[in-house]
Amino acid sequence: MSDEPSDRIGDQDRHAVQQRGRRPQRPCRDYERPWKDKCVDKNLKDEWLEDLNALLVFDLVSVCEGHPQSMYTCQPHLNLQLRPAAVEPVFASRTNVLELVGTQINKLFSESDTDAEMELKSRICIRPFDTTSTREVTANIGWLGDRRSEAASTDVVAWFEKIVPRVQQFDQVLHEFINASD
Numbered sequence: 001m002s003d004e005p006s007d008r009i010g011d012q013d014r015h016a017v018q019q020r021g022r023r024p025q026r027p028c029r030d031y032e033r034p035w036k037d038k039c040v041d042k043n044l045k046d047e048w049l050e051d052l053n054a055l056l057v058f059d060l061v062s063v064c065e066g067h068p069q070s071m072y073t074c075q076p077h078l079n080l081q082l083r084p085a086a087v088e089p090v091f092a093s094r095t096n097v098l099e100l101v102g103t104q105i106n107k108l109f110s111e112s113d114t115d116a117e118m119e120l121k122s123r124i125c126i127r128p129f130d131t132t133s134t135r136e137v138t139a140n141i142g143w144l145g146d147r148r149s150e151a152a153s154t155d156v157v158a159w160f161e162k163i164v165p166r167v168q169q170f171d172q173v174l175h176e177f178i179n180a181s182d
Helices: 014-018 046-052 083-093 094-110 152-179
Strands: 032-035 038-041 058-064 077-082 116-128 130-143
Touching: 014 116, 038 058, 046 058, 046 152, 077 083, 077 152, 083 094, 083 116, 083 130, 083 152, 094 116, 094 152, 130 152
Parallel strands: none
Antiparallel strands: 032 038, 058 077, 077 130, 116 130
């Protein structure tokens, strides 16, 4: 696995990566702003977005600053997915990686304001003329507080300032584990 992060912004859609630097493909909503070829929440700092899109083994699937008017996303959160090249080494050493992940999640994300989980999934789909199996590893990290206003509150900013470097640490530890497994 290469140490160099690929040029990506959280998804594996090759066309989206080629569109980087262009306008978003849809108009941004009133609580969003353009960032590269995506619409992102207004109060997410470019630095956080760059850091989360430069991870070594994870792809950023989504990041949200939380929205007080929404019943579903009032809490800031981010969702990650392990890149396909890293999935098999993780599943091959499932027992060891679960111990490592448990230790790291407890070390990096166990504060009372954060919820973190990592999930290893194996899925078999059987359909007429098609049987597929997939494996994926996802991580979800969220702030347990609720956004109370549209303005960027100091506690939400402080949470992202704390969490982004910890996500980078978590990513680095998994990267080292996967490379040691080769």
